Every structure is written in structure tokens, then in C-alpha cells.
Amino acid sequence: MxxxxxxxxxxxxxxxxxxxxxxxxxxxxxxxxxxxxxxxxxxxxxxxxxxxxxxxxxxxxxxxxxxxxxxxxxxRQKPAVVHADSGSTEEDVAQFFVHLMGHWGGSGAGEVFRYLVADAQSNPRTAETLSDYAAARRKQTGALFARGQARGELRDDIDPELAAELISALAWQRLLTGRTAITLDEARKIARQVVQGLRPGASRS
CATH class of the missing domain: 1.10.357.10 (Tetracycline Repressor, domain 2)
Known part of the structure; x- marks a missing residue:
């Protein structure tokens, strides 16, 4: 042209x-x-x-x-529905992982997010923006664990946003090391190991 x-x-x-x-x-x-x-x-x-x-x-x-x-x-590219509400915290966590990893691995979104994380190491403006974004995501994902508490499925003394941060940390680590491919069975195994420690009767020490 x-x-x-x-x-x-x-x-x-x-x-x-x-x-x-x-x-x-x-x-x-x-x-x-x-x-x-x-x-x-x-x-x-x-x-x-x-x-x-x-x-x-x-x-x-x-x-x-x-x-x-x-x-x-x-x-703009982020899926409209990220958090399932299946009635089971374990299943909700598993579905969250599958959808997030599929989004990161199946489009350019993962490459963009890796760039943002890298840029945040030397760019204060990016670091602040990413911190604000992560805080908002902790609230959203924390609702998943808060629902489990309301159902009596999880202990009432856990911090839903801290539980969400543990999940996000694993997701970010997998993204940054190029391991976004995940099966539903593997996601359910991850969810089981995370959620079991949050159930009533689990050690509080």
C-alpha cells in the first residue's frame, strides 16, 4: 500500500x-x-x-x-469467566489452573505477562502497576476460598487472599519456567494438595 x-x-x-x-x-x-x-x-x-x-x-x-x-x-484478552463455582473448592482450584494455563499457553497472553514481570524488575511504574493488578487478582481468586469457608468446607481461620496468593505463585512460577501445559488430572492433584491443608481438622500449628 x-x-x-x-x-x-x-x-x-x-x-x-x-x-x-x-x-x-x-x-x-x-x-x-x-x-x-x-x-x-x-x-x-x-x-x-x-x-x-x-x-x-x-x-x-x-x-x-x-x-x-x-x-x-x-x-482485553482475558477470559470473561475465570473462576468456576462448582460447589467444591478443590474442583474450582483445578478449573482455575486449567483455564489460566490454557489462556497463557494458548495465546500471546503468556508472552505478554512474562514481559510485564521481567520489566517490573527494573521499571518502578511497571512494578506498581503489576502489584496493583496482583492485589486485584488476589481478591478475585480469594473469593473462591471464601466460598469454601461459607460452605464449611474450609477452616474459618484461613486467609482467603493468602490462599489465593499461594495458587498465583505456583501459576506464575510455571509461566516463567515455560510449563503452562497442564492436564485436568494434574490440576486436580495440585488442588488436592493445596486444599487438603485448609480443611477443618488439618493441623493449625
Whole structure:
């Protein structure tokens, strides 16, 4: 396509600091498409701006850096339903693992999340963003364990968010070491070993 093609160079209208939904959608769709086609190696604000026909200042106003835009794409790709409610904490944990590992291993989402974790080691802004994200996820996954407490399935003295953090730590470790492939049987084994220690009658020492 020629350089003066309106499909590439005609800029979308911005409405200042207030987000234009059409422009926001175009930017996120362009970012997602670039990741799908070229991975992180081909991802840049410049490439997204060209594909979305949006100005770089608009992108930087809404997403202060490449990492913030990547996290927005990660949220966009995240499945709507993550936590099952089967009536069994063990089964809910197993299903959580299967779905999360499938999401990370079956799309570019795992590569993006690994990048975010790596960038957080040297970028304070990313570290803060990732910390806030992890805190929100602990609350969401903690609800899984809180339901087990309400059913009398788990001890009343456990901290649901701490239990969720243990699960997340294992998930992150598997992602960072390239072990996202998991069967439902293996996930159920993991869930059994985690949840058994949280049941009434388990040692509290």
C-alpha cells in the first residue's frame, strides 16, 4: 500500500484527554493484531499508531508507555469467566489452573505477562502497576476460598487472599519456567494438595 494511502495515514480525530471510544478501540485492536502477527519483537507504540491511524501523543496520553498499553491488551484478552463455582473448592482450584494455563499457553497472553514481570524488575511504574493488578487478582481468586469457608468446607481461620496468593505463585512460577501445559488430572492433584491443608481438622500449628 502506498505511503500516502488514506487507510494508513488519515489520522483519527482526538477529543483531548477524554477518550474517544472509537479511537481507543482502534488502538487496542491494532495493538492486539500486531502482537498476534509479530509478537513482542514487532510491538512498538510507533507500529500501533501507524496501524490504528492514531497520533502517538494520543496513545501516550492514555497509556504512558509501551508496558501500560501491553497490560491493557492483556486485560482485553482475558477470559470473561475465570473462576468456576462448582460447589467444591478443590474442583474450582483445578478449573482455575486449567483455564489460566490454557489462556497463557494458548495465546500471546503468556508472552505478554512474562514481559510485564521481567520489566517490573527494573521499571518502578511497571512494578506498581503489576502489584496493583496482583492485589486485584488476589481478591478475585480469594473469593473462591471464601466460598469454601461459607460452605464449611474450609477452616474459618484461613486467609482467603493468602490462599489465593499461594495458587498465583505456583501459576506464575510455571509461566516463567515455560510449563503452562497442564492436564485436568494434574490440576486436580495440585488442588488436592493445596486444599487438603485448609480443611477443618488439618493441623493449625
Amino acid at each position: 502506498s505511503q500516502d494511502s488514506p487507510d494508513i495515514d488519515a489520522p483519527r480525530r482526538s477529543i483531548g484527554s477524554r477518550r474517544n471510544p472509537d479511537t481507543e478501540e482502534a488502538i487496542l485492536a491494532a495493538a492486539e493484531a500486531i502482537l498476534d502477527e509479530s509478537g513482542l519483537a514487532g510491538f512498538s507504540i510507533e507500529a500501533v499508531a501507524r496501524r490504528a491511524r492514531a497520533g502517538k501523543p494520543t496513545i501516550y496520553r492514555w497509556w504512558p508507555d509501551k508496558t501500560a498499553l501491553l497490560l491493557a491488551v492483556y486485560h
